[in-house]
Amino acid sequence: MKNKYLKTLTDGVVTENPLFRLVLGTCPALAVSSAVANGFWMGLMVIFVLTFSNMLISALRNFIPDKIRIPCYIVIIATFVTIVDLLMAAYMHEMHKTLGIFIPLIVVNCIILARAESFASKNSILHSAVDGIGMGLGFMAALMIVATFREVLGNGTFFNIRVLPAGFPVAKVMVEAPGAFITLGLVLGLINLITARSKTA
Amino acid sequence: MKFISILLAGILINNFIFVRFLGICPFLGVSQKVETAVGMGVAVTFVMTVASGITWLIQHYVLDLFGIPYMQTVAFILVIAALVQFVEMVIQKTSPTLYQALGVYLPLITTNCAVLGVTVLNIQSDHNFFYAMVNGFAAALGFLLAITLMAGVREKLEFSNIPKSLQGFPMAFITAGLMAVAFYGFQGLFKDFLVL
Numbered sequence A: 001m002k003n004k005y006l007k008t009l010t011d012g013v014v015t016e017n018p019l020f021r022l023v024l025g026t027c028p029a030l031a032v033s034s035a036v037a038n039g040f041w042m043g044l045m046v047i048f049v050l051t052f053s054n055m056l057i058s059a060l061r062n063f064i065p066d067k068i069r070i071p072c073y074i075v076i077i078a079t080f081v082t083i084v085d086l087l088m089a090a091y092m093h094e095m096h097k098t099l100g101i102f103i104p105l106i107v108v109n110c111i112i113l114a115r116a117e118s119f120a121s122k123n124s125i126l127h128s129a130v131d132g133i134g135m136g137l138g139f140m141a142a143l144m145i146v147a148t149f150r151e152v153l154g155n156g157t158f159f160n161i162r163v164l165p166a167g168f169p170v171a172k173v174m175v176e177a178p179g180a181f182i183t184l185g186l187v188l189g190l191i192n193l194i195t196a197r198s199k200t201a
Numbered sequence B: 001m002k003f004i005s006i007l008l009a010g011i012l013i014n015n016f017i018f019v020r021f022l023g024i025c026p027f028l029g030v031s032q033k034v035e036t037a038v039g040m041g042v043a044v045t046f047v048m049t050v051a052s053g054i055t056w057l058i059q060h061y062v063l064d065l066f067g068i069p070y071m072q073t074v075a076f077i078l079v080i081a082a083l084v085q086f087v088e089m090v091i092q093k094t095s096p097t098l099y100q101a102l103g104v105y106l107p108l109i110t111t112n113c114a115v116l117g118v119t120v121l122n123i124q125s126d127h128n129f130f131y132a133m134v135n136g137f138a139a140a141l142g143f144l145l146a147i148t149l150m151a152g153v154r155e156k157l158e159f160s161n162i163p164k165s166l167q168g169f170p171m172a173f174i175t176a177g178l179m180a181v182a183f184y185g186f187q188g189l190f191k192d193f194l195v196l
Helices: A002-015 A026-032 A036-059 A066-091 A093-102 A104-108 A110-120 A125-155 A177-200 B002-013 B024-029 B034-066 B069-094 B096-105 B107-111 B113-124 B129-157 B169-188
Strands: none
Touching (some): A002 A125, A026 A036, A026 A093, A026 A125, A036 A066, A036 A104, A036 A110, A066 B069, A066 B107, A110 A125, A110 B107, A125 A177, B002 B129, B024 B107, B034 B107, B069 B096, B069 B107
């Protein structure tokens, strides 16, 4: 019994990592990965929304008519996103301003709808919650990995703490738009390479 | 003047794909062939322009009137979902081949963050009804331009010798990154006359 939940959790973080394996949720991943702190808070919000929307959708899975399930899911997701949006605006005002439009856009983050459709609509409430936490954690970890490369190389800092010496020439392009695409592409390639190697080994 | 500046800003300077990172999923998913890319771009253009207008009306005549602006996300996404359903039915009737080619990505326009993104940005930047629609149209043209260019490059990429681990998505991202460098050059365009 316990193993099933553990497997769902590790699936979300490693084997089916939403960003690296399924390539979902790329828009926020590119946009907020310019600093590790942004990635961390974005990841936290996604964990919250994903877990609670998964639980509610799983609880209502026998009541939602099949034909209008997508609009139902979207309304449930949008409700939780509005909750985080207002919470962030009240308690984390600076971060709310930095992440800006990408907070309401969690609604259209493909990961959440994909999990609702492919997991929460078929599994128990507890199992769906675990899946939400696992997928959310995987997304957060992926965001922070990409953000680490970008922040260290582009700004010389990690979590706003200076890690490279002050005179070190930083590649500003890394925290700008082109750096986002190229870093994510190279990290994806690296992960493909590592998985290919570990399979043959 | 403002008309032209909004148009140029939407297409080049604040290109939704390369500068704002909105609508990346369909940008990567439907950019294998130029023909489908253009079809997708046109469908998105229609949805974004009309959605900009409708959500503007809803924001000003429903949400603001009843003092419930916090319902914005929920209300907007429902409007967009309905609109996409409508476009889907029209394309299915008029062009079954395009309908087949767009496949699963057609209903997914609902979850194209560019659409919800542009409607929220319209409200945030206080455009009036006309400029909100112009802005939506311009942003969509930027998307159409980006996805068409990308499809052109990817058609060529199919015949090139790419390292195995970079095939597919990784290479697409790197290509997009290099195109973003080019679009980065537009940042300095019309600096003094563009006050957006």
